[in-house]
Amino acid sequence: MKIVESAELAQFRWECRDWLADNVPTNRPDDGEAMRDFDLAWQAKQHEGGWAGINWPTEYGGRGASVLEQLIWHEEYALAGGPPSGCMFVALSHAGPTLIVSGNDEQKSRYLPTILNGTENWCQGFSEPGAGSDLPGLKCKGEIDGDDLVINGTKIWTTYAQHARWQELLVRTDPDETRHRGLTWIIGDMQAPGLEVRPIKTMAGLEHFAQCFYDDVRIPLKNVVGEVNQGWKTAMTTLGFERGTGTVAHQIELATRVDRVIEAVKEAPGGADDAQLEMLAVLKSEVMALRSLTAASISRGMHETVPGAGGNIVALYFGELTRRVNAAAFDLLGPHSLERAGYNYPAHFLECFKWAIGGGTSEIRRNTIGERVLGLPKGPKAV
Amino acid sequence: MIVDLIPDEDQSAIEDTIVSFLSDMLPVERLREDKAHGGAAESEVWSQLCELGLFGLGLPEDQGGLGLGLPEEALVARALGRHLVSPGVLAQLCAPHLATDEATRDALISGETRAAFGIADGYVLDGEGAEWVVVFGPGGASLRARSDLSLSATDGGLDNTVTFERIEGGAGNAQPALRIEVLVAAYLTGIAQATTDMAVEYAKQREQFGQPIGAFQAIKHSCADMATRASAADTQTLFAATVFGAGMDDAVEAAAARTLAKRAALENAKANIQTHGGMGFTNECDAHLFLKRAMVMDMLGSDARARREALTAS
Numbered sequence: 001m002k003i004v005e006s007a008e009l010a011q012f013r014w015e016c017r018d019w020l021a022d023n024v025p026t027n028r029p030d031d032g033e034a035m036r037d038f039d040l041a042w043q044a045k046q047h048e049g050g051w052a053g054i055n056w057p058t059e060y061g062g063r064g065a066s067v068l069e070q071l072i073w074h075e076e077y078a079l080a081g082g083p084p085s086g087c088m089f090v091a092l093s094h095a096g097p098t099l100i101v102s103g104n105d106e107q108k109s110r111y112l113p114t115i116l117n118g119t120e121n122w123c124q125g126f127s128e129p130g131a132g133s134d135l136p137g138l139k140c141k142g143e144i145d146g147d148d149l150v151i152n153g154t155k156i157w158t159t160y161a162q163h164a165r166w167q168e169l170l171v172r173t174d175p176d177e178t179r180h181r182g183l184t185w186i187i188g189d190m191q192a193p194g195l196e197v198r199p200i201k202t203m204a205g206l207e208h209f210a211q212c213f214y215d216d217v218r219i220p221l222k223n224v225v226g227e228v229n230q231g232w233k234t235a236m237t238t239l240g241f242e243r244g245t246g247t248v249a250h251q252i253e254l255a256t257r258v259d260r261v262i263e264a265v266k267e268a269p270g271g272a273d274d275a276q277l278e279m280l281a282v283l284k285s286e287v288m289a290l291r292s293l294t295a296a297s298i299s300r301g302m303h304e305t306v307p308g309a310g311g312n313i314v315a316l317y318f319g320e321l322t323r324r325v326n327a328a329a330f331d332l333l334g335p336h337s338l339e340r341a342g343y344n345y346p347a348h349f350l351e352c353f354k355w356a357i358g359g360g361t362s363e364i365r366r367n368t369i370g371e372r373v374l375g376l377p378k379g380p381k382a383v
Numbered sequence: 384m385i386v387d388l389i390p391d392e393d394q395s396a397i398e399d400t401i402v403s404f405l406s407d408m409l410p411v412e413r414l415r416e417d418k419a420h421g422g423a424a425e426s427e428v429w430s431q432l433c434e435l436g437l438f439g440l441g442l443p444e445d446q447g448g449l450g451l452g453l454p455e456e457a458l459v460a461r462a463l464g465r466h467l468v469s470p471g472v473l474a475q476l477c478a479p480h481l482a483t484d485e486a487t488r489d490a491l492i493s494g495e496t497r498a499a500f501g502i503a504d505g506y507v508l509d510g511e512g513a514e515w516v517v518v519f520g521p522g523g524a525s526l527r528a529r530s531d532l533s534l535s536a537t538d539g540g541l542d543n544t545v546t547f548e549r550i551e552g553g554a555g556n557a558q559p560a561l562r563i564e565v566l567v568a569a570y571l572t573g574i575a576q577a578t579t580d581m582a583v584e585y586a587k588q589r590e591q592f593g594q595p596i597g598a599f600q601a602i603k604h605s606c607a608d609m610a611t612r613a614s615a616a617d618t619q620t621l622f623a624a625t626v627f628g629a630g631m632d633d634a635v636e637a638a639a640a641r642t643l644a645k646r647a648a649l650e651n652a653k654a655n656i657q658t659h660g661g662m663g664f665t666n667e668c669d670a671h672l673f674l675k676r677a678m679v680m681d682m683l684g685s686d687a688r689a690r691r692e693a694l695t696a697s
Contacts, residue, residue, distance in 0.1 A: 001388055001391070001394060002386070002391065003384060003626065004385045009385065272695075274691070277691045280694070281687075281691040284639065284694045284695065285619070285640075289619040291622075292388070292618040292622035293614065295388055296388040296618045296622075299388040316607070317611055366608070367603060369611065370606055370607045374579075375583070376595075376597035377598040378598065379594055379595075379598025380599050381594055
């Protein structure tokens with residue numbers, strides 16, 4: 001446990017800060033093609049500036065930043081008010097890293113550069129109506145026919161599917177196998193005939209995800225990443241890429257939101273009573289702990305090669321805390337918080353529900369913490 | 384500020400030394416016997432405890448210390464909490480920092496003279512054998528000679544493993560003591576961790592409906608929440624200790640650590656009792672000891688009002 005500072009890191013921070021101050025775009029559209037265009041243009045700009053793929057190795061065109069440099073970049077990014085990576089998120093944080101670890105040379109040279117320069121974006125294709133928390137139960141089928149894999153079935157909760165060019169698609173290619181076995185990870189073409197994408201409106205009123213329907217969609221077998229029937233292994237290799245820096249921006253944004261609510265409550269006529277201040281003090285403590293937990297994950301990332309299941313503790317804490325923070329405005333600020341004008345508490349509140357559902361519900365995370373961190377037995381058996 | 388929150392080799396060695404000493408010499412089970420109460424068990428092993436050299440850990444070498452810092456002291460305080468070591472031992476770790484003359488400081492570092500914790504207009508905890516009292520309240524801490532305090536005996540309090548002597552007044556010239564605030568948080572974090580471990584262990588062993596109760600989500604999720612609370616409190620406490628004195632707002636960092644450590648200790652201690660069911664309600668199960676000690680330790684130092692003010696000031 002020690003403070004880590006160096007002249008090089010300080011220099012790197014100033015470099016980030018200067019570039020971001022001159023280049024961060026504002027007024028990201030809420031949804032639609034305008035949002036996609038905005039996200040891709042911002043990616044292109046970061047590419048020109050030499051910041052694209054901050055955690056990608058330089059041999060694949062990334063910045064190749066160390067874990068601490070990544071942390072500094074994300075801190076400065078959040079402090080500069082940088083927009084979410086949005087439509088580029090899956091490509092940068094998941095599909096690209098998967099190709100880097102498991103793709104062949106041809107796949108790497110075809111798909112990685114267009115991610116970094118912001119010309120092509122990706123979506124994920126894992127969850128299905130019958131396979132959400134129970135992902136290994138997925139059924140969407142892939143059958144080998146000549147040089148193609150023929151896809152039939154459906155994927156759901158596909159974030160920004162309607163705006164994506166490619167898809168990391170996990171399908172069942174061995175019908176005799178169950179669970180994690182017999183799956184294949186393939187690069188899906190979102191422009192392929194037979195694929196229909198139906199946007200789904202969220203409770204926040206935005207069309208940020210979709211359901212995809214595959215009716216004899218043909219994908220060339222050369223798009224398989226890793227080996228046929230070894231898709232689970234391909235999907236899991238990406239985990240080693242995550243070093244805890246990805247959530248730094250969310251954590252800083254949440255801390256800023258708590259400070260904003262504290263300010264608003266104190267400025268309200270009559271000020272704040274003790275019960276209100278206590279609620280705020282606890283939230284403030286919790287966002288500080290979230291910062292410390294994030295710092296600890298990053299510290300572990302500097303010492304370990306593959307992150308353990310402990311990341312679920314940070315994710316659970318963030319998911320639950322973000323809900324409490326966003327709900328607090330309504331408890332503390334009265335009826336004015338209901339209006340969308342100004343800071344738009346309703347939008348933040350409605351949107352934040354996703355953090356305790358997507359990527360693993362809080363309940364699934366508690367199971368994982370119980371079983372894989374604490375070593376409690378799986379179960380229960382039927383009684 | 385960028386920090387590495389993983390203990391380095393030397394820090395791990397310090398922690399391993401104290402943990403193995405406490406597991407051997409002062410296991411929590413000792414408190415099942417009345418004769419171990421009131422710091423008596425600690426007095427029995429006092430000379431060996433002093434030989435570990437803990438009490439000068441965070442003092443500069445020219446003051447007779449080891450020249451380490453608050454992170455190392457926090458690891459020790461956490462271990463003391465895990466083993467429900469007498470509050471007096473934590474006071475001994477804090478007292479040399481408050482000593483104003485060299486002779487007093489040296490005697491406290493060596494353990495030749497002993498310290499106890501006290502709360503102004505409240506109680507001295509496990510004061511027997513102590514010459515000094517670290518009186519620690521919302522206004523800060525002062526080191527008082529025990530003989531200068533107006534004390535009277537009591538029949539005991541909520542935690543029957545600790546002795547309580549009533550103090551009239553006693554605040555003295557209290558100085559801000561954020562370092563001690565962080566160490567109390569670390570002690571409470573130790574309680575939050577120990578109760579998590581105890582609940583998880585029991586959930587693996589205890590069978591009902593033909594399987595370990597830890598297989599049921601009601602128990603599994605409670606354990607996961609305990610681990611998460613303990614982790615958040617612990618990580619914030621170690622963060623506060625690591626950045627202490629380095630230009631961040633120590634008062635806010637300490638207040639956050641203490642707020643979370645208090646909640647984690649109390650909530651986990653209660654959840655541990657609940658996980659143990661009927662056994663948890665008995666005197667022979669150690670679960671109640673952690674709850675009682677957490678409630679007593681939380682009376683030291685800052686109160687909720689002081690923490691609210693620090694955390695919501697902007």
